[in-house]
Amino acid sequence: MxxxxxxxxxxxxxxxxxxPRGARLAxxxxxxxxxxxGYPHDSDPSHTAQxxxxxxxxxxxxxxxxPGRDFELKLVLLPEKDTLRIEVSDxxxxxxxxxxxxxPEDENxxxxxxxxxxxxxxxxAERAVGxxxxxxxxxxxxxxxCPRRPVPED
Numbered sequence: 001m002x003x004x005x006x007x008x009x010x011x012x013x014x015x016x017x018x019x020p021r022g023a024r025l026a027x028x029x030x031x032x033x034x035x036x037x038g039y040p041h042d043s044d045p046s047h048t049a050q051x052x053x054x055x056x057x058x059x060x061x062x063x064x065x066x067p068g069r070d071f072e073l074k075l076v077l078l079p080e081k082d083t084l085r086i087e088v089s090d091x092x093x094x095x096x097x098x099x100x101x102x103x104p105e106d107e108n109x110x111x112x113x114x115x116x117x118x119x120x121x122x123x124x125a126e127r128a129v130g131x132x133x134x135x136x137x138x139x140x141x142x143x144x145x146c147p148r149r150p151v152p153e154d
Contacts, residue, residue, distance in 0.1 A: 010037075010077040015070040016057075018090070023057035026073045026088070033075055034084075045139050048118055049075075049084055052135050055111040056088035064090025064130065082140040083120070091130040 012033045016022035030053045034046045053073065060071040074087040115122050119135035 026057040060090040089132040
């Protein structure tokens with residue numbers, strides 16, 4: 001018997017270890033998935049999405065980490081809105097998000113400010129275990145213009 005498994009082509013969902021290595025992998029997966037959707041690694045949408053994922057994943061593994069539990073990255077391409085929705089879920093629901101007053105010399109405290117500035121909308125959704133921080137990135141202004149390639153004549 002041949003059963004087909006239906007996988008949405010406009011969505012990526014992956015659990016990753018709650019470690020710095022898992023956060024780096026989340027950023028790389030984002031670049032690869034956006035390239036698959038037509039936004040090359042060196043494009044502005046890809047760079048911006050990677051930066052948003054890097055900040056959210058770093059927060060998940062630094063502040064939302066529960067030993068032995070993974071965090072989840074979810075990317076959803078919303079073609080009707082021409083938007084990328086990024087969701088990073090951790091398993092720690094007892095810590096609220098905070099904007100820190102990072103001074104010019106501080107090395108930490110600007111992650112959510114970056115998310116606020118780069119995304120069109122963002123927020124937090126509570127889960128049964130933990131929370132999901134999400135951000136939406138509009139892709140309209142960066143729509144890839146694909147030049148027509150010449151077709152070889154026979």
